[in-house]
Amino acid sequence: SYVLTxxxxxxxxxxxxxxxxxxxxxxxxKSVHWYQQKPGQAPVMVVYDDSERPSGIPERYxxxxxxDTATLTISRVEAGDEAxxxxxxWDSTSDPSYVFGTGTKVSVx
Amino acid sequence: QVHLVQSGAEVxxxxxxxxxxxxxxxxxxxxxxxxxxxxxxxxxLEWMGIINPSGNSPVYTQKFQGRITMTKNMSTSTVFxxxxxxxxxxxxxxxxxxxxxxxxxxxxxxxxxTMVTVSS
Numbered sequence: 001s002y003v004l005t006x007x008x009x010x011x012x013x014x015x016x017x018x019x020x021x022x023x024x025x026x027x028x029x030k031s032v033h034w035y036q037q038k039p040g041q042a043p044v045m046v047v048y049d050d051s052e053r054p055s056g057i058p059e060r061y062x063x064x065x066x067x068d069t070a071t072l073t074i075s076r077v078e079a080g081d082e083a084x085x086x087x088x089x090w091d092s093t094s095d096p097s098y099v100f101g102t103g104t105k106v107s108v109x
Numbered sequence: 110q111v112h113l114v115q116s117g118a119e120v121x122x123x124x125x126x127x128x129x130x131x132x133x134x135x136x137x138x139x140x141x142x143x144x145x146x147x148x149x150x151x152x153x154l155e156w157m158g159i160i161n162p163s164g165n166s167p168v169y170t171q172k173f174q175g176r177i178t179m180t181k182n183m184s185t186s187t188v189f190x191x192x193x194x195x196x197x198x199x200x201x202x203x204x205x206x207x208x209x210x211x212x213x214x215x216x217x218x219x220x221x222x223t224m225v226t227v228s229s
Contacts, residue, residue: 042221097168102153103154
């Protein structure tokens with residue numbers, strides 16, 4: 001099965017940038033989506049197709065994908081950005097074919 | 110506005126079955142695929158399967174084969190997940206999520222989740 005690896009945690013001071021990585025074999029060839037999950041809530045899509053932002057998501061959220069690493073960047077971090085973040089891809093040759101990353105807890109200092 | 114509203118929490122004994130519903134509104138139900146994803150306490154997200162727009166061709170991940178059934182009721186715009194032979198490690202929050210036509214499309218809208226507890 002296809003594996004996506006994320007760092008367990010990222011800590012950032014308010015106003016700084018947080019970068020969450022998602023490593024997978026030749027991930028640049030796949031569309032990567034990112035989800036934010038706050039405690040007790042369902043996940044919410046914050047970036048799709050590597051770098052697109054859904055309506056209602058602040059411009060501070062951006063994404064990139066190159067080589068074996070996709071990255072979610074949250075600029076000018078605020079207290080309300082504290083959450084778990086998951087990357088996700090579709091891999092037609094894998095079972096399961098929809099794969100989530102291991103998840104990263106972003107903490108605002 | 111698009112909504113996915115799931116049924117309430119369930120408590121089941123080991124060996125029993127559970128059926129979770131996800132009622133949709135605000136979009137053309139027959140145009141979208143629907144996923145089911147679960148999350149064990151303190152753990153990450155785990156994809157379980159997907160059902161196609163017409164509801165006649167579900168696809169399940171191997172881990173759940175033989176225990177899982179996904180169905181759709183087109184008249185009520187509701188999708189269902191049934192899981193049988195429940196074990197304690199099936200204790201989790203179960204989410205439905207919507208997907209557009211392309212296989213690589215994201216899970217763009219999620220239900221609020223249904224807590225299923227398996228305990229003797």
